[in-house]
Amino acid sequence: MKEIESKRVLIKKVLEESDKFVGQEGVLVCGWVRSLRKSKHCSFVVVNDGSTQNALQIVVDPAVANYEDISKMITGFCIRARGKMVASQGKGQTIEMVAEKIEIIGTVNDEYPLQKKATSLEFLREVAHLRARTNTISSVLRIRHALSFATHKFFGDRGFFYVHTPIVTASDCEGAGAMFRVTTLPPGDAADFSKDFYGKPTFLTVSGQLEAECLALGLGQVYTFGPTFRAENSNTPRHLSEFWMIEPEVAFCDLDDLAELASDYLQFLIGHVLDHYRPELEFLSTQNQNGDLISRLQAVRAAKFHRVSYTEAVQILEEAMNSKKQKFEFKVYWGCDLQTEHERYLTEKHFMGPVIVTDYPKEIKAFYMKENPDGKTVRAMDVLVPGVGEIIGGSQREDDHQKLVKRIQEMQLHEKDYWWYLDLRKFGGAPHAGFGLGLERAIMYVTGMTNIRDVIAFPRFSGSAEF
Amino acid sequence: MKEIESKRVLIKKVLEESDKFVGQEGVLVCGWVRSLRKSKHCSFVVVNDGSTQNALQIVVDPAVANYEDISKMITGFCIRARGKMVASQGKGQTIEMVAEKIEIIGTVNDEYPLQKKATSLEFLREVAHLRARTNTISSVLRIRHALSFATHKFFGDRGFFYVHTPIVTASDCEGAGAMFRVTTLPPGDAADFSKDFYGKPTFLTVSGQLEAECLALGLGQVYTFGPTFRAENSNTPRHLSEFWMIEPEVAFCDLDDLAELASDYLQFLIGHVLDHYRPELEFLSTQNQNGDLISRLQAVRAAKFHRVSYTEAVQILEEAMNSKKQKFEFKVYWGCDLQTEHERYLTEKHFMGPVIVTDYPKEIKAFYMKENPDGKTVRAMDVLVPGVGEIIGGSQREDDHQKLVKRIQEMQLHEKDYWWYLDLRKFGGAPHAGFGLGLERAIMYVTGMTNIRDVIAFPRFSGSAEF
Numbered sequence: 001m002k003e004i005e006s007k008r009v010l011i012k013k014v015l016e017e018s019d020k021f022v023g024q025e026g027v028l029v030c031g032w033v034r035s036l037r038k039s040k041h042c043s044f045v046v047v048n049d050g051s052t053q054n055a056l057q058i059v060v061d062p063a064v065a066n067y068e069d070i071s072k073m074i075t076g077f078c079i080r081a082r083g084k085m086v087a088s089q090g091k092g093q094t095i096e097m098v099a100e101k102i103e104i105i106g107t108v109n110d111e112y113p114l115q116k117k118a119t120s121l122e123f124l125r126e127v128a129h130l131r132a133r134t135n136t137i138s139s140v141l142r143i144r145h146a147l148s149f150a151t152h153k154f155f156g157d158r159g160f161f162y163v164h165t166p167i168v169t170a171s172d173c174e175g176a177g178a179m180f181r182v183t184t185l186p187p188g189d190a191a192d193f194s195k196d197f198y199g200k201p202t203f204l205t206v207s208g209q210l211e212a213e214c215l216a217l218g219l220g221q222v223y224t225f226g227p228t229f230r231a232e233n234s235n236t237p238r239h240l241s242e243f244w245m246i247e248p249e250v251a252f253c254d255l256d257d258l259a260e261l262a263s264d265y266l267q268f269l270i271g272h273v274l275d276h277y278r279p280e281l282e283f284l285s286t287q288n289q290n291g292d293l294i295s296r297l298q299a300v301r302a303a304k305f306h307r308v309s310y311t312e313a314v315q316i317l318e319e320a321m322n323s324k325k326q327k328f329e330f331k332v333y334w335g336c337d338l339q340t341e342h343e344r345y346l347t348e349k350h351f352m353g354p355v356i357v358t359d360y361p362k363e364i365k366a367f368y369m370k371e372n373p374d375g376k377t378v379r380a381m382d383v384l385v386p387g388v389g390e391i392i393g394g395s396q397r398e399d400d401h402q403k404l405v406k407r408i409q410e411m412q413l414h415e416k417d418y419w420w421y422l423d424l425r426k427f428g429g430a431p432h433a434g435f436g437l438g439l440e441r442a443i444m445y446v447t448g449m450t451n452i453r454d455v456i457a458f459p460r461f462s463g464s465a466e467f
Numbered sequence: 468m469k470e471i472e473s474k475r476v477l478i479k480k481v482l483e484e485s486d487k488f489v490g491q492e493g494v495l496v497c498g499w500v501r502s503l504r505k506s507k508h509c510s511f512v513v514v515n516d517g518s519t520q521n522a523l524q525i526v527v528d529p530a531v532a533n534y535e536d537i538s539k540m541i542t543g544f545c546i547r548a549r550g551k552m553v554a555s556q557g558k559g560q561t562i563e564m565v566a567e568k569i570e571i572i573g574t575v576n577d578e579y580p581l582q583k584k585a586t587s588l589e590f591l592r593e594v595a596h597l598r599a600r601t602n603t604i605s606s607v608l609r610i611r612h613a614l615s616f617a618t619h620k621f622f623g624d625r626g627f628f629y630v631h632t633p634i635v636t637a638s639d640c641e642g643a644g645a646m647f648r649v650t651t652l653p654p655g656d657a658a659d660f661s662k663d664f665y666g667k668p669t670f671l672t673v674s675g676q677l678e679a680e681c682l683a684l685g686l687g688q689v690y691t692f693g694p695t696f697r698a699e700n701s702n703t704p705r706h707l708s709e710f711w712m713i714e715p716e717v718a719f720c721d722l723d724d725l726a727e728l729a730s731d732y733l734q735f736l737i738g739h740v741l742d743h744y745r746p747e748l749e750f751l752s753t754q755n756q757n758g759d760l761i762s763r764l765q766a767v768r769a770a771k772f773h774r775v776s777y778t779e780a781v782q783i784l785e786e787a788m789n790s791k792k793q794k795f796e797f798k799v800y801w802g803c804d805l806q807t808e809h810e811r812y813l814t815e816k817h818f819m820g821p822v823i824v825t826d827y828p829k830e831i832k833a834f835y836m837k838e839n840p841d842g843k844t845v846r847a848m849d850v851l852v853p854g855v856g857e858i859i860g861g862s863q864r865e866d867d868h869q870k871l872v873k874r875i876q877e878m879q880l881h882e883k884d885y886w887w888y889l890d891l892r893k894f895g896g897a898p899h900a901g902f903g904l905g906l907e908r909a910i911m912y913v914t915g916m917t918n919i920r921d922v923i924a925f926p927r928f929s930g931s932a933e934f
Contacts, residue, residue, distance in 0.1 A: 132685025424596065
């Protein structure tokens with residue numbers, strides 16, 4: 001005798017294959033009650049099991065053995081229902097269940113936090129352990145899955161290898177950015193690192209790029225997909241102290257190839273969500289001020305990505321500024337770092353589509369980027385998309401040993417910390433390039449969510465490590 | 468004018484689709500020289516690009532413009548070659564290239580560590596930044612990718628959602644296991660955690676399970692795939708301080724369903740490697756004492772997984788011990804933790820195939836496992852495979868709020884630390900179950916590698932955080 005019946009069917013399957021299911025008896029679904037309409041003559045229980053955005057309506061006739069259980073039910077109850085699938089008469093659904101049996105698995109009481117009508121996103125962050133049961137957060141988490149899955153499919157199909165670069169590291173990828181220290185020394189002890197777990201100070205990684213380069217120069221094409229960390233005290237809706245990055249790194253690849261890879265990747269991600277997560281996108285389009293997510297995504301999916309050099313981009317921005325067409329908070333000049341307002345002007349107003357800006361001044365970029373023959377710029381690129389600005393940053397890497405040593409010295413980094421990274425240029429080196437995509441930024445872009453704390457299950461930021 | 472030709476073809480593609488390639492001219496490959504045979508009349512350059520185990524032989528005729536470059540080449544050089552693909556006369560390959568042009572991209576000199584004939588696995592760990600260029604480590608890393616990719620495919624196809632549980636946490640999953648502390652306090656400072664980044668002590672996670680349970684009870688079926696950490700000073704060939712875990716968690720699932728999921732998953736992983744990474748398995752079979760990896764894996768792929776309760780397993784082991792059929796270092800008795808020697812006896816000698824042992828004594832298992840009606844055992848399972856012993860551990864979770872509180876108290880954990888975990892049993896709870904697979908253990912099993920430091924690109928263990 002089995003306590004639990006295992007042959008439950010996902011509601012996603014029932015809804016997507018409704019033609020096949022109509023007429024079937026004894027179908028079992030499990031899930032959480034989203035809403036209820038009760039009467040003496042008949043009750044309607046709307047159930048969601050998390051497998052998809054939409055819910056299944058279950059019609060319960062008083063003839064059902066335990067009909068009195070329905071009267072106890074409220075939103076949030078976990079139930080199991082077995083019944084016959086029939087074509088639905090109501091609008092908004094094509095199939096519904098006529099219950100043969102309905103059972104309560106888990107109850108809720110008045111304390112259940114999600115019962116309140118007004119569950120703001122702010123409030124939901126305080127009950128992050130339960131918020132995957134809400135329409136908004138569950139749809140965002142499904143799209144998070146979709147982007148992750150599409151990432152593995154895109155790179156896997158192209159012969160890239162998924163690699164795991166270290167999380168705990170003794171080196172600092174960019175010589176910049178506050179890092180978390182990892183230790184087994186007792187708190188408050190003298191800082192005798194010889195007694196620490198790794199025998200020296202260690203930190204949480206800010207990027208897997210340098211290690212990924214080692215692997216690309218052996219396996220050819222690799223990508224990382226893992227957590228990265230920044231200990232900056234940026235208490236903004238766009239920053240987390242723990243976030244996930246995807247970093248492809250490709251041997252025998254220059255900046256042009258990389259730009260093509262980045263736009264192909266972005267369009268593949270968007271296409272995957274458009275093709276497979278339409279109910280989520282439709283729901284999210286009703287939930288925020290970004291308007292119609294679907295047409296915005298369709299436009300980027302079909303777009304040709306413009307390419308423009310940083311120098312040309314600065315000219316465009318200066319022109320806009322001088323002709324008073326556009327006001328910027330930050331002044332634009334050759335050598336300045338482009339701000340989000342500048343990026344958004346380029347992509348939303350000037351090019352009206354995605355843009356790849358290349359060849360930035362070397363002073364504002366990291367030491368490992370390949371110097372152009374002009375001696376002033378490096379082979380960096382940023383991919384800008386409407387509504388967000390920069391979504392991908394990458395570069396061709398400096399593969400000249402002497403030039404790389406010079407850059408490390410110029411930037412006052414320590415050559416000996418990079419012995420292994422420099423070795424890659426000494427032994428069988430090859431041109432190579434790579435980029436990084438912040439997963440959470442990509443989810444915000446696709447879902448239209450405006451606070452990064454709502455696109456990861458359990459957000460980590462200054463002062464907050466709950467759950 | 469492009470400096471680098473982007474249309475290179477992966478050697479994997481050339482070898483797998485040799486019928487299509489034979490006769491094609493102007494094919495471009497890039498890679499690293501694995502071996503060379505030079506003569507005045509003709510030279511043979513064997514090149515590997517990391518895309519697959521096997522290399523491509525390039526025949527270079529002295530008529531090629533820069534034939535004198537060949538004389539400079541040694542193993543480890545990075546080259547680019549363009550030529551015509553022809554059917555190979557030599558044995559061991561079906562296709563080879565007759566070079567039209569061959570160029571040196573990156574050289575090596577006498578200091579190149581991989582030139583030595585005897586590059587032991589121990590030595591390669593010291594040059595982990597270069598070892599992805601070796602036959603053994605590159606094949607292991609490709610199988611690592613294969614298992615990762617197959618994981619996403621298996622769960623994705625079944626409607627599971629990939630979720631990211633936090634890496635930095637204020638809670639301790641099992642109330643056991645040494646943890647790394649994460650901090651931004653300056654080393655040696657007084658331990659004033661109110662000034663620390665998160666305002667309290669935080670640690671690197673040992674498991675994403677508890678958070679995954681929150682998500683399963685909303686999305687239905689989820690899995691994690693991320694790094695986990697143990698600060699134990701276990702300097703053994705089977706332990707890392709940083710390793711990757713896959714943890715599915717399933718709502719409306721009992722231990723029987725879970726055992727089925729685990730065996731399906733394991734067989735899918737093995738099938739994927741057998742079907743798509745045969746050259747790697749063939750190579751690795753020649754490299755270790757495990758003998759024929761392929762037939763071992765084929766056997767498990769086709770096997771029915773035996774199921775036995777812990778109590779029955781102990782009887783089997785006691786019988787073997789008493790009948791002097793088998794000597795064990797550790798004595799077996801009801802209540803003991805099964806050691807690897809016991810697990811291997813069960814799977815290799817008694818059942819001669821994979822075994823799932825269920826219903827362990829509650830005293831030797833974690834607080835969150837569901838108690839059986841006997842009051843003595845819990846709904847835990849371990850999956851044992853020949854050659855390794857335990858490869859998967861899981862359980863149905865305690866879904867009774869009162870019983871869980873009692874277990875937390877009995878194990879002297881703090882109820883208030885688990886408020887959110889307990890909430891899952893208070894509000895709309897459901898039976899649920901999940902297991903964990905250590906990725907590195909699985910790779911060791913599939914590849915036959917005997918040191919866990921050789922199955923992850925940059926291993927982390929006590930005293931070692933290089934690269």
